[in-house]
Amino acid sequence: MASITIIDIAKMCGVGVTTVSRAINNHPDISDETKAMIMQVIKDNHYVPNNSARNLKRSASKTIAVLIKGITNAFFNKLIQVFEQEIKDKKYSFILQRVDDKEDELEVAIELEKEKRLRGIVFLGGYFVHAKEKLDQLTVPYVLCTIGMTEDFDRKEYSSVSVDDFKESYKMVDYLCNQGHRKIALISASMDDVSIGKLRFEGYKKALADHGIEFNEGLVRCMKDDLESYSMKNGYVVTKELLESDEEFTALFAISDSLAIGACKALFDAGKKIPEDYSVAGFDGVDMSYYYNPSITTIRQPVENIAEETIKILFDLIHKKITHTHKVFPAELVIRESTRSIS
């Protein structure tokens, strides 16, 4: 069935298409009278403008896209909420685009930029290893949000907002050491991770070293590739293995809260108590870490600040107020029930 178009409306109203277009888009050059009349006809006939046609014609539509890799991550939920609010406050519209783990976020971005005439892009999650040449196909500003980048990527080429994953991870492990723990297990990303996973791992190693504790590879457990990354199940399975390996440890640091929760479950299943038998710590500071029993000691990322700053930088970039910028927020060590001193 053929959809009703702007021409049909124009005919029904006995006016030209331009006039109808003006009515739709709140253009000034139109009398209130005709506008009201047109809007009424549009309503009566359920006319809905075709977005594809609009996007095709429009040079730039005030819209920002947020590309998010791995939507299951609870940590992103709050971020997105703030993004949406901030973007709407600026009278821009907001598109949330999920990117599959196996998809290339950059390709999606390039396509979306053309399709929607984007003005800016926020990348959330993932590793973001891309050739510069390909990045250059993006002609609008973009900001990487909470995507830890290793040094081999030139910081002059992009903007980012995040916490210092190395430092914050160090902070947690340092804390555990200060509580008397010397055998600290780590649930980390897979070894080929070059993003936050790697940084948090390095922070762990450095803290151990600074406390004169020898690094024990047997205590480091990587997430399973065949399970959803950063999932509770992943933490559960990996911890079960750790327990079966007979490696001794008194504390366990998981590089995300969800992994930590999975770890707790595995510990409970083995009849252990937290924190009496094992201290468990997470990272991110998602709501669940507070609601869990015991509540989880974690590193809380300042979500609101991160989100607001991301948008601020993006708009500054759009308005050419700044060149590439990197903002690093401090995160907070939140000590809760899941860890204890053993000294």
Place this chain on the structure above:
Amino acid sequence: MASITIIDIAKMCGVGVTTVSRAINNHPDISDETKAMIMQVIKDNHYVPNNSARNLKRSASKTIAVLIKGITNAFFNKLIQVFEQEIKDKKYSFILQRVDDKEDELEVAIELEKEKRLRGIVFLGGYFVHAKEKLDQLTVPYVLCTIGMTEDFDRKEYSSVSVDDFKESYKMVDYLCNQGHRKIALISASMDDVSIGKLRFEGYKKALADHGIEFNEGLVRCMKDDLESYSMKNGYVVTKELLESDEEFTALFAISDSLAIGACKALFDAGKKIPEDYSVAGFDGVDMSYYYNPSITTIRQPVENIAEETIKILFDLIHKKITHTHKVFPAELVIRESTRSIS
């Protein structure tokens, strides 16, 4: 900066645009030779077709959209994963569109249908109270997934897949009663909810009645409108109030697992033990209900079945194999650590 178009590619290759279009879209009438040549040029020049133009021109693009209201709901995550898989298996592409709580999902759907030339739509979550007249503007088939509808909406007018929220809620409360509980608190949706919230509430009432237990309004607590619906925080706040009200109860049934977890936290804060002091039950069967400590007794919805059947019905509708269908799956009472018998 002007983007490179199909015409540019055609010129560079010394062929017509049609030929380029054929190469891109895998049309048969083109020699492998020219096709390979064209694809190479496209690659070298990073040409990306403009989707708006394609959608504008195309009569029907094999794509299905899933509209989801309230993406924070963990229960939907698994559903979405299955949807994506099933849809891709059928060689269709998949669009996930988030709809804000305050937005009208139907309006979004109508617009999206035109913009993307959709072939079908899945609605997830929300209440779905819409005038028939407006629904008729949707010209492609759609299926309501886990959206409980009350009777005043003609079942011949739409298709749906869900569990029997009334019956399953009844099942849980019946179970609690059989465990000797007679003072059972309920955390429910707001009173003007006409969807699953209402159905689960009715199931609660019916089970009490069947056990000869008088309904006590003071034991029913509605989610706060000013907090995110079905959030842990909502469950937490509401349970705190309940505790302060001095209403006596031995069991608490929350109409979602997340609410139940919030409730547990409030109980723990008050120095109570679960299930020794209070039994707590949830609904949905999300992963978290298993990982929580204590693990939460819940009603597990058969997520995979629901998702698969939704897609099956949608495609049957698309291929005109069936008229409107309603599929109701049984859910499973999963008894775990958070509830106990007190008789």
Place this chain on the structure above:
DNA sequence: TTGTAGGCGTTATCAA
């Protein structure tokens, strides 16, 4: 204040 006409980048039709 209003209308006409051309073009946005593709795909589909039809003729070569």
Place this chain on the structure above:
DNA sequence: TTGATAACGCCTACAA
């Protein structure tokens, strides 16, 4: 197997 050309539905100079 190819290519010119007409839509697709809308916006916007420009003219009236």
